[in-house]
Amino acid sequence: MVRYHVFFVIRLATREVHIGGIIPEPQGPWMKQMARNLTDSLNGFLSGYRYLIHDRASVFRDDFRMILQAAGVASVRLPARSPNLNAIASRHSKLWLGCRLVVPDQIDGESMEGFR
DSSP, X not given: OOOOEEEEEXXXXXXXXXXXXXXXXXXXXXXXHHHHHHTOTTTOTTTTOXXXXXXXXXXXXXXXXXXXXXXXXXXXXXXXXXXXXXXXXXXXXXXXXXXXXXXXXXXXXEEOGGGX
């Protein structure tokens, strides 16, 4: 089984959810691209917004926050051990916990090994 991380952002006022990406292991370059996508002046989910509130995960590095800052978006980290402040995001991620993507080992007799 492969575990995937889902990067998503939520507009608190409308509860609109935007899935930025899904990846097995988020790392610096991928997170920098997510920041650029979020702050894109034409299609960015954060275009016209001033704050991004996020948890204290190590994937939100300085370079991620600097890209946000350059676009005029302040990066606000939740206080340590504050699960109630992250309740809306927790509700959405619990919905996804029940989802399982099952990929067969073979389709029409052909191995799927090269596609993983």
